[in-house]
Amino acid sequence: MNTKKITNICCIGAGYVGGPTMAVIAQKCPHIKVTVVDLNEQRIADWNNADLDKLPIYEPGLADVVAEARGRNLFFSTDVDKAIDEAEMIFISVNTPTKTYGVGKGMAADLKYIELCARQIARVSKDDKIIVEKSTLPVRTAEALRTILTSTGNGVKFEILSSPEFLAEGTAVQDLMNPDRFLIGGEQTESGEAAVQALVDIYLNWVPRENIVTTRVWSSELSKLTANAFLAQRVSSINAISALCEKTGADVDEIARAIGKDSRIGAKFLKSSVGFGGSCFQKDILNLVYLCQHFNLPEVADYWAQVVKMNDYQKHRFAKNIIDSLFNTVSGKKIAFLGWAFKKDTNDTRETAALYVADELLQDRAEIHVYDPKVTEEQIFADLEYLQTHRVGQYVEQGEIMSMDEIRSLVTVHNDPYEAMASAHATAILTEWDEFKSYDWQKVYNDMLKPAFVFDGRNIVDKKQLSEIGFEVYNIGKGN
Ligand SMILES: NC(=O)c1ccc[n+]([C@@H]2O[C@H](COP(=O)([O-])OP(=O)(O)OC[C@H]3O[C@@H](n4cnc5c(N)ncnc54)[C@H](O)[C@@H]3O)[C@@H](O)[C@H]2O)c1
Numbered sequence: 001m002n003t004k005k006i007t008n009i010c011c012i013g014a015g016y017v018g019g020p021t022m023a024v025i026a027q028k029c030p031h032i033k034v035t036v037v038d039l040n041e042q043r044i045a046d047w048n049n050a051d052l053d054k055l056p057i058y059e060p061g062l063a064d065v066v067a068e069a070r071g072r073n074l075f076f077s078t079d080v081d082k083a084i085d086e087a088e089m090i091f092i093s094v095n096t097p098t099k100t101y102g103v104g105k106g107m108a109a110d111l112k113y114i115e116l117c118a119r120q121i122a123r124v125s126k127d128d129k130i131i132v133e134k135s136t137l138p139v140r141t142a143e144a145l146r147t148i149l150t151s152t153g154n155g156v157k158f159e160i161l162s163s164p165e166f167l168a169e170g171t172a173v174q175d176l177m178n179p180d181r182f183l184i185g186g187e188q189t190e191s192g193e194a195a196v197q198a199l200v201d202i203y204l205n206w207v208p209r210e211n212i213v214t215t216r217v218w219s220s221e222l223s224k225l226t227a228n229a230f231l232a233q234r235v236s237s238i239n240a241i242s243a244l245c246e247k248t249g250a251d252v253d254e255i256a257r258a259i260g261k262d263s264r265i266g267a268k269f270l271k272s273s274v275g276f277g278g279s280c281f282q283k284d285i286l287n288l289v290y291l292c293q294h295f296n297l298p299e300v301a302d303y304w305a306q307v308v309k310m311n312d313y314q315k316h317r318f319a320k321n322i323i324d325s326l327f328n329t330v331s332g333k334k335i336a337f338l339g340w341a342f343k344k345d346t347n348d349t350r351e352t353a354a355l356y357v358a359d360e361l362l363q364d365r366a367e368i369h370v371y372d373p374k375v376t377e378e379q380i381f382a383d384l385e386y387l388q389t390h391r392v393g394q395y396v397e398q399g400e401i402m403s404m405d406e407i408r409s410l411v412t413v414h415n416d417p418y419e420a421m422a423s424a425h426a427t428a429i430l431t432e433w434d435e436f437k438s439y440d441w442q443k444v445y446n447d448m449l450k451p452a453f454v455f456d457g458r459n460i461v462d463k464k465q466l467s468e469i470g471f472e473v474y475n476i477g478k479g480n
């Protein structure tokens with residue numbers, strides 16, 4: 001097997017995956033030139049910003065990695081053609097959102113950005129290249145890529161690898177530095193194995209060989225969807241139990257601790273919450289469901305669809321509990337939101353539970369006052385606007401479309417959490433930011449209207465302490 005040592009790679013897509021992944025590869029492999037390209041000029045300008053606080057993505061530790069490698073062997077550019085031309089290995093890390101139109105609308109992954117990349121690579125390439133699928137893709141996408149790449153007839157040879165990314169936001173740098181595993185799927189031909197080895201050699205710069213798993217292409221593609229389906233299923237499973245806890249007086253966190261001690265179950269991913277969010281879980285499960293339907297496996301499709309249904313129900317249950325507790329209406333009432341991001345330590349708000357809870361309260365004409373330490377006002381209004389034009393989902397589609405003028409009259413974004421909560425009828429905790437735990441809750445209580453309600457969608461504040469202050473506290477999955 002003739003394995004080539006790679007010295008020049010490029011990554012198409014400078015987003016949450018492309019940016020951090022390439023920054024870590026560049027830091028760990030100073031001998032490799034890494035160029036990250038994107039069509040979005042603003043995003044590239046932000047990656048190149050001298051002020052590291054202005055990077056387009058907030059991830060703990062990322063600024064230090066970028067500071068070390070940028071300008072040395074890490075480059076961010078909008079010149080996609082040049083980067084493709086020069087690279088021996090090209091990572092495709094573009095977005096693969098759920099389709100919002102046509103065949104597979106609301107379920108299938110939209111592969112138009114992937115296809116555009118493939119066409120551009122085919123057009124520009126003058127020598128043989130290894131193409132790495134980093135984006136999350138439906139099983140057998142590599143086949144479609146190969147068809148496009150080899151259609152030019154210009155004699156250039158492409159090897160296609162699948163190497164899906166498993167980083168979680170908020171811990172991206174840590175996950176990339178110490179991955180449970182990197183996965184590489186390749187063809188079982190001599191050139192396919194050489195391509196796999198070339199990528200193994202890159203990861204080997206900092207990852208032990210036993211943590212690099214190699215498989216066939218189709219297994220690698222499907223492993224990614226399966227991993228997310230299993231993780232999301234755990235959250236939906238514990239959230240399903242949380243509803244039963246509230247009816248029966250059991251405590252979901254005690255149950256998670258008890259069952260998590262069973263080494264066959266394991267302790268991670270059993271934190272009951274207002275519902276999972278993020279750009280991946282829902283999108284990837286819907287994609288899996290669509291694939292199962294496509295391959296005529298309706299029972300399997302229904303099984304996985306239930307994970308998303310349960311998540312919709314959990315978000316709805318939380319919003320409904322706020323309305324029910326506030327005497328059946330929140331109209332004209334001030335509800336403070338602590339947190340908007342889909343989890344702590346990220347500024348990402350895609351599919352955040354906060355948006356769906358806000359929507360249900362806005363339908364009842366609540367006045368929502370949001371504070372999030374990392375999410376901008378502009379982003380919060382963009383999310384609310386997006387939802388008005390994409391009313392899909394079990395409960396959301398029943399909602400009326402509200403004008404942005406009306407939404408702006410009802411939603412205020414604050415830079416100070418105490419201002420957000422002053423004179424509020426209720427405070428709802430939507431994200432588990434650590435700082436929320438150390439607030440002066442006595443001061444918050446003094447400044448809120450009475451009865452002062454706290455709806456803790458993350459079970460992070462001390463219920464006993466807050467109840468002693470005088471709050472009416474509602475947790476997830478804690479019966480009284
Ligand atoms: N966000 C995560 O934590 C995460 C983790 C693992 C896997 N993934 C998967 O990785 C992929 C990327 O996700 P993301 O969160 O980084 O998306 P993102 O939207 O943050 O970034 C994608 C980038 O690709 C760019 N792009 C799209 N088409 C392009 C083209 N033809 N040429 C150049 N640039 C182009 C976009 O402008 C955008 O900046 C998705 O398939 C996602 O499912 C995401």
Ligand SMILES: O=c1ccn([C@@H]2O[C@H](COP(=O)(O)OP(=O)(O)O[C@H]3O[C@H](CO)[C@@H](O)[C@H](O)[C@H]3O)[C@@H](O)[C@H]2O)c(=O)[nH]1
Nearest residue numbers: 165166167168169235269270271273276277278280342343
């Ligand atoms: O016990 C838990 C764990 C997570 N969550 C929620 O689940 C969502 C997703 O969290 P997490 O998985 O930590 O973040 P993501 O960045 O979405 O990462 C997931 O999705 C990525 C994109 O595919 C994968 O790469 C990661 O492996 C996978 O964990 C968030 O809203 C969390 O608050 C819970 O409610 N309870």
